[in-house]
Amino acid sequence: EVQLLESGGGLVQPGGSLRISCAASGFSFSTYAMNWVRQAPGKGLEWVSGISNRGGSTYYADSVKGRFTISRDNAKNTVYLQLNSLRAEDTAVFYCARASTVTTFHFEFWGQGTLVTVSS
Amino acid sequence: DIQMTQSPSSVSASVGDRITITCRASQGITTWLAWYQQKPGKAPKLLISAASSLQSGVPSRFSGTGSGTDFTLTISGLQPEDVATYYCQQANRFPLTFGGGTKVEIK
Numbered sequence: 554e555v556q557l558l559e560s561g562g563g564l565v566q567p568g569g570s571l572r573i574s575c576a577a578s579g580f581s582f583s584t585y586a587m588n589w590v591r592q593a594p595g596k597g598l599e600w601v602s603g604i605s606n607r608g609g610s611t612y613y614a615d616s617v618k619g620r621f622t623i624s625r626d627n628a629k630n631t632v633y634l635q636l637n638s639l640r641a642e643d644t645a646v647f648y649c650a651r652a653s654t655v656t657t658f659h660f661e662f663w664g665q666g667t668l669v670t671v672s673s
Numbered sequence: 674d675i676q677m678t679q680s681p682s683s684v685s686a687s688v689g690d691r692i693t694i695t696c697r698a699s700q701g702i703t704t705w706l707a708w709y710q711q712k713p714g715k716a717p718k719l720l721i722s723a724a725s726s727l728q729s730g731v732p733s734r735f736s737g738t739g740s741g742t743d744f745t746l747t748i749s750g751l752q753p754e755d756v757a758t759y760y761c762q763q764a765n766r767f768p769l770t771f772g773g774g775t776k777v778e779i780k
Contacts, residue, residue: 588769590717597758597760597771597772597773597774598709598711598717598760598762598771598774599771600762600768600769600770600771603767603769612767612768613768614768615674615768648716648717653719653722657722657764658705658764658765658767658769659705659707659719659722659762659764660707660709660717660719660762661719661722661728663716663717663718664716665716666716
């Protein structure tokens with residue numbers, strides 16, 4: 554059974570940093586690209602970032618480019634998102650998501666989400 | 674970037690009604706389109722991929738059509754458990770983008 558478990562969310566001040574993690578199990582982690590999708594309170598879904606299966610390619614939404622960094626450790630079956638220069642508008646539930654297959658970019662598997670709150 | 678425009682933003686219908694949600698891409702995405710259902714406090718659930726391919730376990734009252742720039746999600750025979758917000762997503766190229774969502778309610 555595919556499982557994705559996010560952690561690391563919390564309260565951080567504007568301008569601060571946080572690293573969130575997603576531990577994966579139940580599949581061959583190094584075979585699949587991984588992604589982060591966020592949802593601000595009461596708002597819609599926003600894709601944030603993606604990373605290829607071996608980490609050689611990374612992708613970002615314009616809204617986070619230069620502030621967030623995605624990475625992965627295939628030995629630990631974990632994907633990370635480093636959040637820097639945080640703003641109030643980054644407050645959201647961050648979901649880790651995996652596509653159905655290795656060559657597609659729609660998301661069949663999701664974690665339960667971790668809440669990041671940016672506030673003074 | 675590819676913009677995804679969903680309409681309507683909300684719909685209220687009776688149990689058993691047929692409802693249609695549309696999604697328009699700002700440029701052609703062939704059939705690289707997915708539909709999700711999200712209930713309050715839960716992660717999204719993939720309903721349809723490749724514009725019309727129903728995921729295993731999803732009731733057959735859900736269907737998707739379209740290609741290029743115009744897509745539709747149809748619920749044929751609305752059920753109380755279908756109350757949720759529905760999102761489209763283009764899976765054609767990065768940055769991946771979602772539609773703004775359609776909230777479905779029961780009258």
